[in-house]
Amino acid sequence: MSQNFSTVLTSVENGVLTITLNRPDSLNAYNETMSVELAAALKAAEREDAIRCVVLTGAGRAFCSGQDLQEIRARYDAGSPGPIDFGAHLRSKYAPIVTRLRALEKPVIAAVNGVAAGAGASFAFAADLRIAAAGASFVMAFVHVGLVPDSAATLMLQRLVGLGKAAELCFLGEKVPAEEALRIGLVNRVVADDALPAAARELAARLASMPTRAIGLTKRALNRAWTADVADQLEYEAFVQQTAGNTADHREGVLAFIEKRKPLFQGR
Ligand code: T3D
Numbered sequence: 001m002s003q004n005f006s007t008v009l010t011s012v013e014n015g016v017l018t019i020t021l022n023r024p025d026s027l028n029a030y031n032e033t034m035s036v037e038l039a040a041a042l043k044a045a046e047r048e049d050a051i052r053c054v055v056l057t058g059a060g061r062a063f064c065s066g067q068d069l070q071e072i073r074a075r076y077d078a079g080s081p082g083p084i085d086f087g088a089h090l091r092s093k094y095a096p097i098v099t100r101l102r103a104l105e106k107p108v109i110a111a112v113n114g115v116a117a118g119a120g121a122s123f124a125f126a127a128d129l130r131i132a133a134a135g136a137s138f139v140m141a142f143v144h145v146g147l148v149p150d151s152a153a154t155l156m157l158q159r160l161v162g163l164g165k166a167a168e169l170c171f172l173g174e175k176v177p178a179e180e181a182l183r184i185g186l187v188n189r190v191v192a193d194d195a196l197p198a199a200a201r202e203l204a205a206r207l208a209s210m211p212t213r214a215i216g217l218t219k220r221a222l223n224r225a226w227t228a229d230v231a232d233q234l235e236y237e238a239f240v241q242q243t244a245g246n247t248a249d250h251r252e253g254v255l256a257f258i259e260k261r262k263p264l265f266q267g268r
Contacts, residue, residue: 003037003040003041003044005022005037005040005041006022006033006037007021007022007023007031007033007034007037007038008020008021008022008034008037008038008041009022009059010041010044012050012051013201014204014205014208014209015050015051015052015053015205015208015209015267016051016052016053016054016055016201016204016205016208017041017044017045017048017051017053017054017055018054018055018057018201018204019038019041019042019054019055019056019057020057020058020059021034021038021056021057021058021059021063021064021120022058022059023059023068024058024059024060024061024062026065026068026070027058027060027061027062027064027065027114027115027117028058028059028060028062028063028064028065028120029064029065029066029067029068029069029070029071030064030065030066030067030068030093030119030120031068031071032071032093035093035094035096035097038097039096039097039100042054042097042100042101042104043100045104045106046100046104046105049267049268051106052106052207052208052209052210052212052267053106053107053108053109053204053205053207053208054104054106054107054108054109054204055108055109055110055111055200055201055204056101056108056109056110056111056123056124056127057110057111057112057113057196057197057200058112058113058114058120060114061113061114061115062113062114062115062116062117062120063110063112063113063114063115063116063120063124063136064116064117064119064120064121064123064124065115065117065118065120065141066117066118066119066120066121066122066141066142067118067119069145072145086147090150090151094119094122094150094151095151097123097126097151098122098123098126098151098152101123101126101127102126102152102219102223103223104216104219105212105213105215105216105217105219105220106212106215106216107128107129107204107207107215107219108126108127108128108129109127109128109129109130109131109200109203109204109207110123110124110127110129110130110131111131111196111197111199111200112124112130112131112132112133112136112138112178112187113133113136113193113196113197114133114135114136114137115136115137115138115139115175116136116137116138116139117138117139117140117141118139118140118141118142118145118147119150119151119153121138121139121140121141121153121157122149122150122151122152122153122156123151124138125152125153125156125157125160125186126151126152126156128219129188129203130181130186130187130188130189131187131188131189131190131191131196131199131200131203132178132181132182132187132189132190132191132196133178133190133191133192133193133195133196134178134179134190134191134192134193135178135193136177136178136181136190137175137176137177137178137181138169138175138176138181138186139173139174139175139176140153140157140169140170140173141173142170142173143170143171143172143173144173149170153170154166154170155226157169157170157186159226160185160186161184161185161186165184178190189203208267209265210265211244211247211249211250211252211253211265211267212249212265212267212268213243213244213247213249213267213268214244214247214249214250217240217241217243217244218240220240221233221236221237221240224236247268248266248268249263249265249266249267249268252264252265252266253265
């Protein structure tokens with residue numbers, strides 16, 4: 001995969017696509033260009049079979065500080081007179097990213113290397129797993145600029161930590177340090193700051209060597225469970241199992257178990 005981006009860096013190693021948000025001077029604030037480039041990088045992850053896991057991280061001392069507030073300021077002038085169309089901006093620049101992160105049938109790890117604020121936190125919540133550096137933190141910063149948590153944070157955060165805690169974090173906008181994030185279930189693991197890249201690489205390489213189709217279909221079933229009742233979910237599991245059970249990786253797993261050897265999964 002070779003793409004000429006300016007606001008995100010991409011690299012592929014051992015079946016793992018690492019996407020690094022790269023505007024460190026503004027703590028990787030999300031702007032128009034980043035929205036286009038991040039979407040393109042995620043599209044490549046969907047398209048390329050050789051990519052079996054994605055890691056999303058940030059350059060410098062932050063993960064992502066959310067919407068570029070300088071860009072919002074520029075909108076005030078461009079948009080006046082009359083209301084600025086924030087809804088359209090969310091639909092066109094944010095929703096496609098979160099949709100892609102959730103729909104991608106490959107595991108996505110957010111390697112949260114520093115502060116994740118506003119929609120930057122939302123992107124981390126939309127990943128499947130979160131591994132945080134000890135010095136990282138989460139801030140539901142929206143309230144401090146008079147906005148509502150977006151990019152599905154009102155859904156994902158609540159699923160991760162429960163309604164009461166989600167309301168507290170969203171209403172008060174207080175910084176949640178990594179250890180506290182671990183305690184409340186917001187992240188899966190916390191590691192020393194300088195150990196994060198290696199820890200993320202190791203977890204991602206491990207996931208990339210697993211049965212990718214089964215993991216992708218599991219993700220689909222987990223997504224679907226949000227709106228299902230038990231009967232719906234039983235039927236949906238039967239549906240996705242029909243596909244998983246007919247993959248080469250399923251056979252390989254069963255045969256490796258019987259032959260008492262390590263399975264070699266190909267991701268198909
Ligand atoms: O339609 C729509 O677009 C609506 C969508 C909204 C989605 C959202 O994400 S809304 C929330 C937007 N984000 C924020 O409100 C967070 C703003 N940033 C902060 O609160 C703080 O910077 C942090 C808590 C993230 C980190 O604090 P700290 O003290 O570690 O760093 P700092 O000194 O505040 O920031 C360092 C630099 O980054 C600074 O620039 P300077 O002074 O060195 O030139 C600061 O201005 C810049 N920066 C940080 N965040 C942003 C930013 N520049 C532009 N946009 C930012 N979001």
